[in-house]
Structure formats: structure tokens, C-alpha cells
Amino acid sequence: MVEALEISYRAGGTRILDGVTARFRGNAFNVILGPNGAGKSTLLKIASGLLHPTSGEVRYDGRAIGNYDPEALAKMRGVLSQHVELAFPLPVEDVVLMGRYPHYGRAPSAHDRAIVAETLALVGMHEKRAQPYPTLSGGEQQKVQLARVLSQIWNDAEPRGPVCLFLDEPTSSLDIHYQLALLEIVRAFRERRCTIIAILHDLNVASRYGDAFFLLERGRLALETDSADAIPLDLIERVFQVRAERVPGTGTAAATWQFRL
Amino acid sequence: MLRRLSFAQIYLLFGILLVAAVVASACVGAFTYTPHRIATLVGEALGWITAPPGDTLDRNVFLQLRLPRVVLAGVVGAVLGVSGTLMQGLFRNPIVEPGLVGTSSGAALGASFVFVFGSTAFTRPLGTLGVPLFAFAGAFAATMLVYRLSTSFGKVNVLTLLLAGIAVNAVCAAGTGFLSYIARDPQARNITFWNLGTFTTAEWRGVTLVSACFIACFLWSLRYGKALNALMLGEDEAAYLGIDPRRLVWQLLVVNTIMVAVATAMVGVIAFIGLVVPHLLRILRSSDYTFLLPGSAILGALLMELIDVVARVVIPPAELPIGIITALIGAPIFLSILLRQRGMHGTGVPGLDG
Numbered sequence: 001m002v003e004a005l006e007i008s009y010r011a012g013g014t015r016i017l018d019g020v021t022a023r024f025r026g027n028a029f030n031v032i033l034g035p036n037g038a039g040k041s042t043l044l045k046i047a048s049g050l051l052h053p054t055s056g057e058v059r060y061d062g063r064a065i066g067n068y069d070p071e072a073l074a075k076m077r078g079v080l081s082q083h084v085e086l087a088f089p090l091p092v093e094d095v096v097l098m099g100r101y102p103h104y105g106r107a108p109s110a111h112d113r114a115i116v117a118e119t120l121a122l123v124g125m126h127e128k129r130a131q132p133y134p135t136l137s138g139g140e141q142q143k144v145q146l147a148r149v150l151s152q153i154w155n156d157a158e159p160r161g162p163v164c165l166f167l168d169e170p171t172s173s174l175d176i177h178y179q180l181a182l183l184e185i186v187r188a189f190r191e192r193r194c195t196i197i198a199i200l201h202d203l204n205v206a207s208r209y210g211d212a213f214f215l216l217e218r219g220r221l222a223l224e225t226d227s228a229d230a231i232p233l234d235l236i237e238r239v240f241q242v243r244a245e246r247v248p249g250t251g252t253a254a255a256t257w258q259f260r261l
Numbered sequence: 262m263l264r265r266l267s268f269a270q271i272y273l274l275f276g277i278l279l280v281a282a283v284v285a286s287a288c289v290g291a292f293t294y295t296p297h298r299i300a301t302l303v304g305e306a307l308g309w310i311t312a313p314p315g316d317t318l319d320r321n322v323f324l325q326l327r328l329p330r331v332v333l334a335g336v337v338g339a340v341l342g343v344s345g346t347l348m349q350g351l352f353r354n355p356i357v358e359p360g361l362v363g364t365s366s367g368a369a370l371g372a373s374f375v376f377v378f379g380s381t382a383f384t385r386p387l388g389t390l391g392v393p394l395f396a397f398a399g400a401f402a403a404t405m406l407v408y409r410l411s412t413s414f415g416k417v418n419v420l421t422l423l424l425a426g427i428a429v430n431a432v433c434a435a436g437t438g439f440l441s442y443i444a445r446d447p448q449a450r451n452i453t454f455w456n457l458g459t460f461t462t463a464e465w466r467g468v469t470l471v472s473a474c475f476i477a478c479f480l481w482s483l484r485y486g487k488a489l490n491a492l493m494l495g496e497d498e499a500a501y502l503g504i505d506p507r508r509l510v511w512q513l514l515v516v517n518t519i520m521v522a523v524a525t526a527m528v529g530v531i532a533f534i535g536l537v538v539p540h541l542l543r544i545l546r547s548s549d550y551t552f553l554l555p556g557s558a559i560l561g562a563l564l565m566e567l568i569d570v571v572a573r574v575v576i577p578p579a580e581l582p583i584g585i586i587t588a589l590i591g592a593p594i595f596l597s598i599l600l601r602q603r604g605m606h607g608t609g610v611p612g613l614d615g
Contacts, residue, residue, distance in 0.1 A: 085495075086493055
């Protein structure tokens with residue numbers, strides 16, 4: 001459902017993206033991989049409509065992203081950032097309700113409130129719904145933000161419209177439990193006509209959750225594949241500047257990568 | 262205890278207190294009026310009661326001096342309360358108010374320019390609108406400058422914000438000081454007095470202008486409650502929710518500057534009301550902007566009426582400048598918010614943590 005076609009982006013004379021074409025798989029977990037400075041975040045910001053590419057075009061459902069009005073766009077795609085701080089002690093519930101802003105005018109409907117309750121329960125934060133957001137731990141805050149973004153793209157009308165969820169290194173400040181919990185919740189949304197596009201740093205986590213992989217190297221797409229096993233070791237070694245080894249899985253454990261300098 | 266009340270109930274509660282404060286403020290002063298006498302005088306002025314002949318002094322004092330002053334105090338309080346709320350939303354920080362971010366001092370500079378050069382060919386064609394127009398220009402330029410300086414990559418840096426505010430305020434104060442220095446005596450005294458805030462110059466024409474600007478800007482600002490809430494998350498997150506942050510910032514700056522500039526042109530610089538009002542509402546009930554915007558209008562008016570009463574009764578027959586009282590109340594609250602922000606983060610420098 002999301003296509004980035006021939007995307008180039010320049011900022012301050014530097015070429016950040018150079019003719020990247022990525023056709024993200026619909027209703028699947030797409031992972032963008034690459035070292036720091038490869039242009040992953042820029043690609044995500046362009047694909048989500050925050051930045052305009054210098055050249056190239058982003059299409060949702062075959063329609064150029066510029067043809068959607070901002071509210072319509074907000075209803076079909078959500079973005080979970082790395083970390084969202086709040087200077088004011090708003091209760092958790094009010095933060096999640098913001099996800100419904102594109103859907104209502106002056107006051108939220110009972111339906112909006114029900115969605116907020118449902119997403120809060122989904123991320124396991126329903127008990128803390130009245131607690132001020134700044135008092136939560138980093139992991140809990142990120143769960144609340146996930147609930148907010150899920151409320152935003154909640155598609156429970158039949159037939160379901162296609163929606164898209166972008167994740168910009170969503171787990172970089174989370175411990176391993178929160179990382180896996182968050183990615184499990186997100187992955188389950190594939191069943192709800194949700195296309196997931198995530199930047200992940202941990203290659204092992206990525207290969208476990210991803211359905212398709214897009215590897216960026218210095219602003220260009222170096223590889224696009226549907227299987228983590230199909231990523232050549234020498235490409236990983238070159239792009240990330242490490243020595244890598246693929247350790248085959250034993251029993252129920254999946255194969256993993258191991259890295260050293 | 263107010264946390265259990267609905268937003269509407271809180272508006273009602275503050276509304277009742279506001280009416281009581283207005284009546285009290287109308288009663289006290291050099292002439293004392295009973296509520297009954299006030300009701301009679303207002304009734305007569307509106308033509309509901311036939312006025313008896315003679316006995317015009319107390320009626321004139323009430324209708325031409327006391328009443329416009331009471332109304333002006335209320336409206337200016339509402340302007341400053343709402344402005345503080347809008348600016349805190351825009352800068353995403355509870356220490357912000359129109360005095361800190363340059364709006365008031367910029368307006369003061371623009372207005373004093375007209376006071377001093379008012380009779381020259383440059384400003385004369387603007388007539389009586391010269392003062393508010395120049396106040397708007399000064400206020401807008403100063404606020405925009407502080408916003409630009411303190412914002413980078415969609416985030417507001419508190420430390421830079423404070424420093425930019427200090428610098429811009431200092432430049433405006435220097436300009437105003439210079440103007441009062443080169444001005445002839447009556448104008449100079451005007452500027453000095455007016456720099457501390459005063460309602461003594463209230464007259465109906467000015468009150469009408471301030472009220473009209475306030476009502477228009479206030480109704481317009483009510484549309485931004487949700488957008489200001491979303492902006493708390495940051496400019497990018499607001500954009501993902503379908504809000505254009507750049508347009509929002511511009512619209513908020515214009516709306517806010519219009520009402521603050523016109524009010525400042527009329528009564529001078531009154532600091533800290535814009536800080537205290539939203540702060541109290543946040544403590545009492547909620548940081549939700551759909552609540553803060555109407556709430557800060559009512560509470561701002563209420564607070565200003567009370568302060569104006571204090572200003573008139575504390576050293577009779579003279580009056581205390583309003584700005585002195587608001588600074589006495591506001592500065593400690595400002596410091597306490599700043600210290601709490603420092604406590605919330607770790608480095609001891611609030612700006613370094615965003």
C-alpha cells in the first residue's frame with residue numbers, strides 16, 4: 001500500500017537519499033535497516049509525509065501523498081517516534097485521546113472513548129489511565145504513545161480501510177521485555193489491514209519480526225529481500241563495517257547473527 | 262477538591278466569583294457605592310429607571326470613571342490570562358507568559374514611539390489607531406524573534422528561551438527608556454507610569470476597543486484547544502496528527518499579539534498574570550487546553566478585579582501601580598515553577614533537557 005518511488009533528498013548541499021525506490025509489502029512488517037547516517041529516518045519521514053522529497057513521489061494506495069488532505073492522511077497513517085516527552089502533567093488517557101483528534105470535532109464521541117480504552121488495554125496500560133504521563137517510566141511512556149498511534153489508525157469499520165504504521169526506532173530506549181512486547185502488539189496489526197514500516201537497529205530482532213527487509217547504504221537501497229536468511233553476510237560486513245557470522249538455529253531457536261569488530 | 266468538578270462547573274464557580282468581584286470593585290474607591298446604588302445607576306444609564314434630576318456628581322464619577330475602569334480591568338485580565346495560556350502552548354512550557362517572551366515590552370516600545378513622535382507627520386495619519394498599531398508591530402516583532410531564537414528543530418530550548426527573552430526585553434526596555442529620555446516632560450511621565458500598568462486612564466472608547474479585540478481573538482483562539490494539546494507532543498507529532506505546526510504558530514502569534522498589543526497600549530505593561538492564571542488552573546484541574554482557554558479568560562478577569570481593588574485601597578487616596586502587585590504575586594510563582602522544572606530533569610540546567 002505504501003510506495004516510495006525514486007526518492008531523492010538533499011539538505012544543505014548534502015545528498016541524503018539518492019533515487020531510493022521501495023515498494024513496501026502491504027499488511028506486512030517491513031523493516032528498514034542500515035547504519036547511522038544511511039538515510040533511514042529521512043526515508044521514513046518522507047514516506048510518512050512529514051518531509052517533502054527533493055524529487056520522487058510517495059504513493060498510498062496508488063495515490064500521490066500530496067493529494068490527501070492532512071486530516072485524511074492522519075486517519076490512515078500513524079507514526080511512533082523514539083521518545084515523546086511532555087512538559088505538562090496530562091493524564092495517560094488524555095494523551096491517548098489525542099490519537100482520535102483527526103476523527104472528531106469539538107468533543108470525542110463514546111466510540112472515540114471506547115477505542116481509547118481498548119488500545120490502552122491492548123498495551124496493558126489501562127490501570128494507569130488516570131496517572132500523569134510524565135510520572136511513567138520510559139517503557140510505559142512508549143506504550144502509551146503506541147496506544148495513541150493505534151487509536152489514530154484504528155480501523156474497525158467494515159470493510160476495513162488500509163492503514164499504515166511507521167515506527168522510528170521505537171524500541172531504542174526500551175529494555176528487552178518492552179521491546180518484544182511492543183513489537184508483538186504491532187505485528188498483530190498485520191491482520192487488520194495494517195502495513196508496518198519500522199526502522200530497527202537490532203538485526204536479530206529485525207529478522208525475527210520482519211516480513212520484508214530494505215537495507216540502506218549511504219542514501220541508496222543496497223538490498224530488498226523477503227527473507228532475513230537471504231541477506232548476504234559480506235553485504236552486512238561491508239555496510240555495517242563489522243565482522244559477522246550467521247549462527248544456525250538449534251531446535252526451536254531461529255538462526256542468529258553474531259558481530260565483532 | 263476542584264478535580265472532581267466538570268469543566269463547566271468550574272467555569273460557573275469562577276463566573277460567580279467574578280460577578281462578586283466586579284460588584285466589589287465597583288463599590289470601593291474614593292467614592293464608595295452600595296450595591297443598591299450601583300444597580301440604580303446602571304438601571305438609569307440603561308434607561309430602565311428614570312433618573313432623578315440633580316445629584317449628578319456621583320453618577321458621573323461612577324459612569325465615566327469607575328465603571329469603565331472595572332470593565333477594563335476585567336477584560337485586560339482575561340486578555341492576559343488567555344495570552345499566557347496561548348503562549349505556554351506555543352512554547353510548550355509553563356514558565357512562559359507575554360511579559361517573558363517580549364510581547365508586552367515590544368508593545369510598550371511601539372506604543373511609546375507613538376507617544377513621543379505622535380504629533381509628527383509619520384504617525385499622524387493613523388489617528389487614534391496609531392498607538393495600538395505600533396504596539397502590535399513591536400509586540401509581534403519581539404515575540405517572533407524570541408520564538409525563532411529559542412526554537413530549533415521543532416523543539417523549544419528553555420535555557421535559550423529565557424536568555425532570548427531577557428535579551429529582547431532588555432532591548433525593548435532600552436528603546437522605551439531612550440524614548441522617555443528624549444521626550445518632553447508630560448510624555449515621559451506617562452511612559453514611566455504606564456510601564457508599571459495602570460487602569461486610571463480608562464475611558465469608554467478604549468474599553469470598547471480592547472473588549473472588541475478580546476472577544477474576537479478569544480473566540481478565534483477557542484478553535485486551537487485540540488491543536489495546542491497535540492503541540493505538547495512536539496511539532497512533528499502534531500504534524501502526524503494532521504496539524505500544520507508552522508501555520509498554527511503563525512496564527513497563534515497573530516491572535517495573541519493583537520489582543521496583548523491593544524491591551525498594553527491602553528493600560529501599560531502588566532507582568533505575571535499570564536503566568537499565574539494558567540498555572541493555577543493546571544494545579545486546580547487540568548492541563549487540557551480545551552479547558553484552559555475558557556478557564557483562563559474567567560480566572561484572569563477575576564484575578565485582575567481583585568488586584569485592582571487592592572491597588573485602590575492599599576494607600577488611599579493614591580493608587581499602587583498594578584504591575585507592582587502582579588510582580589509581587591507572580592515572581593515567586595515563576596521561580597517555583599522554574600525550580601520544579603529543574604528538579605524534574607537532572608542536569609540542573611532546565612534547557613539542556615528540553
